[in-house]
Amino acid sequence: MPLSAHQLRTSIAVSDIEEAVAFYEGKLGLEALWSGPSAHIAGGSRVYGSGGGPALNVYQSATAGKTQATLAVWYVDDLDQIVDELTASGVEFVRYDQFEHDARGITPRAGGGRIAWFQDPDGNTFALEADV
Template sequence: MPLSSFPLRASIAVSDIRAAVAFYEGKLGLPVLRSGPSAQIEDGGRVYGSGGGPALNVYQSPTAGTTAATLATWYVDDLDQIVDELVAAGVEIVRYDQFVHDARGITPRAGGGRIAWIQDPDGNTFALESDT
C-alpha cells in the first residue's frame, strides 16, 4: 500500500513545551487534539489540529530549532487577514534580506501568489501561502 494512502503530520521539536504551548495554542490558536509524554518528559508532547485533522506533532527535544528550513506551510485564502490576526496576537512576521516584502512582511512567491513566514520560540519556521 503506498504512503499516499495515509495522512501525513509534521513533527516539530521544541526546547520548552510550555513556551511552545503558549505559542501554538495562545498565539496561533491551534486546538490540542492529544497530549502526552515525549521521550522521558511527562506531558512533553502535543498533537495540534488544523484543516479538520491532526496536523502538527509538537514535542520537547534537545534537537529543537536546529534547521533553518521551512518545516510546514499553511495554505490560506486571505493572507493579509491571517497575517494581521497573527501580528495582533503577538506573532512576528519574519523578513529575509534576499526578498522584497510589503508593509505586512509578505513577499511575492515564485511562480505566483504570495508568502509570509513565522517562527516559533525555537526558531522553527512556518510559511503562510496564498495563490492571490
C-alpha cells in the same frame, strides 16, 4: 499500500513544551487534540489539529530549532487577514534580505501568489501561502 494512502503529520521539536504551548495555542490559536509524553517528559508533546484533522506534532527535544528550513506551510485564502490576526496575537513575521516584503512582511511567491514566514520561540520556521 503506498505511503500516499496514509495521513501525513509534521513533527516539530521544541526546547520547552510550556513555552511552545503558549505560542501554538495562545498566539496561533491551534487546538490541542491530545497530549502525551515525549521521551522521559510527561506531557512533553501535543498534537494540534488543522484543516479538519491532526496535523502538527509538537514535542520537547534537545534537537529543537536546528534547521533554518521552512518546516510546514498553511495554505490560506486571505493571507492579509491571517497575517493581521497573527500579528495582533504577537506573532512576528520574518523578513529575508533576498526578498522584497510589504509592510506586513508578505512577499511575492516564486511562480505566483504570496508568502509570509514566521518562527516559533525555538526558531522553527513556518509559512503562510496564498495563490493571490
